[in-house]
Amino acid sequence: MRVIGIETSCDETGVAIYDEEKGLLSHVLYSQAKLHSQYGGVVPELASRDHIKKIIPSIKQALLEAQLTKKDINAIAYTAGPGLAGALLVGATIGHSIAYAWNIPALPIHHMEGHLLSPMLEDIRPSFPFIALLASGGHTMIVAVKSVGRYKILGESLDDAAGEAFDKTAKLLGLDYPGGPLLFHLAKKGNPGRFKFPRPMTNQPGLDMSFSGLKTFAANTIRSHRNDSQTRADIAYAFQEAICDTLLIKCERALQQTGMKSIAIAGGVSANKQLRKSFDKLTKKIGAKVYYPRTEFCTDNGAMIAYAGMQKLKNNETSNNLSIQTIPRWPIDQIKLIQENSIN
Template sequence: MIVLGIESSCDETGVALVEAAGTQVPRLRAHALHSQVEMHQAYGGVVPELASRDHIRRVLPLAQQVLDEAGCHLADVDVVAYTRGPGLAGALLVGAGVACALGAALGRPVLGVHHLEGHLLSPFLSADPPAFPFIALLVSGGHTQLMQVEGVGRYTLLGETIDDAAGEAFDKSAKLLGLAYPGGPALSRLAEQGDPAAFKLPRPLLHSGDLDFSFAGLKTAVLTQVHKLGDALEQRKADLAASTEAAIVEVLVKKSLAALERSGLRRIVVAGGVGANRRLRSQLDAACARRGVRVHYPELALCTDNGAMIALAAAMRLQGGVQQARADYAFDVRPRWPLGELTEG
């Protein structure tokens, strides 16, 4: 079974081909990605209308690129998958519309995929894929969640952010520091030059006794330090960036370890854009090694939004009989779609 996956939830257009056979973990045949970062930089953030229009321009050329790289033809595709949500409504409609049009033209079924499930399952495409069950730390954009994962579609929410997510804390703090969009990666790069202990910043909900997160207070603390530094900000910017990153990472690591301890599981998956953060990987790896816990990440190229994770999630749902693809080609999108509403059926 060959699945063509289309991702268009925000500011990346991703297309990929995944092949699934029997019960084996699906393998990635080819993928291509176009990032809109350069286009949105002039505005300091994503402009939804521009994002949608760019998806329209990019998706079919990327699909052809992927087919050529895999040595396949459209007729070889068995299922067309697309991101149904969550994301920007207009951007999601582009991927959904193209996927259903392709499905109708080819006489192939289509399947709408949950964006966050794609991230959650993306480590299965890595050189060191996990095995069920595991704890998942999902840190993607406006989402920070801890899940207990028993299998495809079998997810129990253990904790989530009650305000700003980790990715938002990175981005908003970077903006306060005057860093260019996208702020999160820029802050992480600057942090490598700074002292993570230079500023005493809060670790919200670190000792709350639950597995929820809160990063709004950290953003406020960063703003306070920026005002205090005034003209000296340029000289201390790297230290403040490093201290901010250290605060976010400490909370993520300690809450993840708490989730492992409560569940009794010995395996954790980290997925989403923040999962590419070097400090997070280093500290979580070290902490889990001391406890004999296995840690799995997506390949770095698959941490951001991409079509491979969408094709993979569709393939794994179909393989496991969790869901059936549809051939009526009627579609909708769900800009707000909690992962907890995703069931096995």
């Protein structure tokens, strides 16, 4: 069986084809970062329009790279939420239309479930159950993963997501959008120890997190010091260390509380090399194992949606319902919300 995955939740147009036996056959990704950089962030209307331009050519390219035709495809999986309402509608509409024309099922996929399962695209993958840290521009949460489709949120950010805090602080430092990767490179030039940022909520019980205060702390630090290149690098270093330490402390606590020995790190922030280095060191110390997707699958992509779609198809979670449903705000522990209305 083969599934086409379509991802249009925000500012990346992703299309991929996943084969049940051979794995990933093709992977096409178009980033809108350059389009939105002049505005300092994603403009929803522009994102939707660009998805409309890129989605059909991307599907054709994915089929061409995989050397397949429509007759070789068994289902279309698309991101149904969470995400930008207009952007989601592009992928959902195209996905349903193609599925109807080709007489195959359309599979609505939870965007964060796609990220959560993205380490499964690798040869070395976690076994159920495991803990997952999902850290991106829009979400930061720690999830207990019992099996595909069975997730429990253990903790989440009460305000800004970690990736959002990275981007906003990068902007305060005068960096372009998207700022997270640029802040990482700036931090490599920073001096350890010059600035000490707080680790929010780490002295409190529980696994919830908060990152908006770190952004404010960074803004105050920037305003109160000379605006030279070394100071900016030192602030970037301290800020990155604070984010990484906070995530590390909370995840170590989650492993201790659940007794699990495996953790998967996914989402855009999981590409941060300092974060990976910290988790490698922690898991080695406590006798646990950590898993990551390759860097190209940390950001939004069609491969993770195609993989998640294959799992739904194998479990016969298919639909002949022609109604197009998207949920811009959709907690991962309510993943059955859309399926109850669409699955036979």
